[in-house]
Amino acid sequence: MGSKSLLKVARSAELLRAVWNSKETNRDSMDVTLSDLVASAPGPKQQEVLVELVRPGLVVIQPTPFCNIDCSYCYLNNRSDTSRMSSSTLRAVARFLLGVPIGEKPLSIVWHAGEPMVVPVTFYEEAFRSFAPGDGSSPFRHHFQTNGTLIDDSWCSLFKKWSVCVGVSIDGPKQLHDKYRVDRFGRGTFDRVMKGIDALRAHGLRFSVLTVITRETLDMADELWEFFKDLGASHVGFNVEENEGAHRHSSLASGEFSAKLRRFFARMAELHQKNPNIRVRELEDMRRHLTAPCGSVVTRSNNRPGAILNIDSHGNFTTFSPELLGLDDSRYGRFTWGNVHHNDWSSLARHRGFLKAHAEISAGIELCRRSCQYFAVCGGGNPSNKLAECGTFVSTETLYCQLHVQAVADAVMEQMEREMAAPTASLQVASGT
Numbered sequence: 001m002g003s004k005s006l007l008k009v010a011r012s013a014e015l016l017r018a019v020w021n022s023k024e025t026n027r028d029s030m031d032v033t034l035s036d037l038v039a040s041a042p043g044p045k046q047q048e049v050l051v052e053l054v055r056p057g058l059v060v061i062q063p064t065p066f067c068n069i070d071c072s073y074c075y076l077n078n079r080s081d082t083s084r085m086s087s088s089t090l091r092a093v094a095r096f097l098l099g100v101p102i103g104e105k106p107l108s109i110v111w112h113a114g115e116p117m118v119v120p121v122t123f124y125e126e127a128f129r130s131f132a133p134g135d136g137s138s139p140f141r142h143h144f145q146t147n148g149t150l151i152d153d154s155w156c157s158l159f160k161k162w163s164v165c166v167g168v169s170i171d172g173p174k175q176l177h178d179k180y181r182v183d184r185f186g187r188g189t190f191d192r193v194m195k196g197i198d199a200l201r202a203h204g205l206r207f208s209v210l211t212v213i214t215r216e217t218l219d220m221a222d223e224l225w226e227f228f229k230d231l232g233a234s235h236v237g238f239n240v241e242e243n244e245g246a247h248r249h250s251s252l253a254s255g256e257f258s259a260k261l262r263r264f265f266a267r268m269a270e271l272h273q274k275n276p277n278i279r280v281r282e283l284e285d286m287r288r289h290l291t292a293p294c295g296s297v298v299t300r301s302n303n304r305p306g307a308i309l310n311i312d313s314h315g316n317f318t319t320f321s322p323e324l325l326g327l328d329d330s331r332y333g334r335f336t337w338g339n340v341h342h343n344d345w346s347s348l349a350r351h352r353g354f355l356k357a358h359a360e361i362s363a364g365i366e367l368c369r370r371s372c373q374y375f376a377v378c379g380g381g382n383p384s385n386k387l388a389e390c391g392t393f394v395s396t397e398t399l400y401c402q403l404h405v406q407a408v409a410d411a412v413m414e415q416m417e418r419e420m421a422a423p424t425a426s427l428q429v430a431s432g433t
């Protein structure tokens with residue numbers, strides 16, 4: 001069996017890691033057989049059952065559930081609710097966060113779960129001041145994930161003053177973007193987003209881009225890449241149109257789209273290789289996972305207890321996937337396991353709702369570990385997708401896995417296989433069969 005066909009057989013992430021790591025450490029002479037690889041791949045690792053809270057690495061704060069636009073794939077149930085966080089809740093959030101054990105400083109705070117810029121600039125001036133201790137050395141870094149339609153000079157001044165990281169949601173060229181990202185009158189929002197991006201550029205502010213992949217995106221990888229280049233984005237992240245929350249019917253919900261997604265990401269990987277100046281979150285993360293030491297398992301912050309803290313506009317808090325915030329589920333009840341006015345961070349671990357969710361999320365991760373060949377590079381999935389698609393956390397594969405995790409893993413593995421099999425590579429793989 002030649003190297004190419006052997007590499008095709010070695011489809012699981014762990015086997016590919018074994019090949020890759022062997023190539024990296026032993027370039028000059030190598031004689032690897034498939035049975036060697038199978039024998040050297042470590043057996044399933046005992047999943048550690050986490051009963052203690054992980055130190056938070058991310059905080060998502062909802063200044064308001066309201067959004068000024070109305071994307072047709074939006075998962076937010078309460079996006080017409082115009083309530084906003086009060087000053088007293090803001091101060092309580094600040095007190096609460098100063099009592100949280102921070103892992104790595106600065107701790108990232110993302111203002112999201114509604115459109116963060118429908119509340120005024122003065123709200124954030126007050127927020128950022130109350131989150132900074134007197135000596136001016138803030139333990140937090142602020143991020144906005146915004147639809148971009150409201151960015152103007154006054155927002156840019158705020159971003160500059162407080163070194164805010166800005167992520168703009170835009171789905172590509174106008175015809176792609178305006179199909180789904182519409183306002184409350186059904187009108188496309190592309191021109192307004194571009195005006196906001198022009199303001200960022202005029203102020204010399206860097207920004208990242210978040211793009212939702214829909215059915216129409218799949219044949220437009222090249223156009224999309226050109227668009228990102230012209231836009232001047234430093235980082236690009238992709239989400240897929242999911243069945244989640246208020247959105248139950250993804251345009252990608254049919255078997256044919258997994259293969260199309262894989263081709264889309266494969267093309268993105270080629271384009272990225274030619275022009276690595278634009279960083280692509282999915283490709284970089286997956287390559288890092290695939291080249292990690294054999295036996296390592298990706299940990300996913302949205303299924304680890306405490307790793308992400310989500311705080312709503314009333315001060316209620318929860319952990320795990322931010323998309324759970326505000327949900328009221330027949331099996332798990334409301335995903336609010338404390339309130340910043342009355343509880344501290346550690347009380348989370350004693351809440352019955354949290355304990356039930358944690359036990360079932362852990363059981364779902366264990367099922368994934370036993371059944372899925374992508375587990376090592378996935379870490380057992382996003383609880384909010386499992387709940388939305390399967391009705392329980394004790395579940396495994398979802399549409400989201402197929403379209404996002406598995407399609408990206410396949411595309412990146414193919415790229416790595418090509419790199420290893422290239423004639424110039426010194427890797428020589430001999431078959432033992």
Ligand code: SF4
Pocket residue numbers: 368369372373374375378379380381382396397398401402405406
């Ligand atoms: S969530 Fe999906 S891709 Fe991830 S390990 Fe579970 S089944 Fe596999």
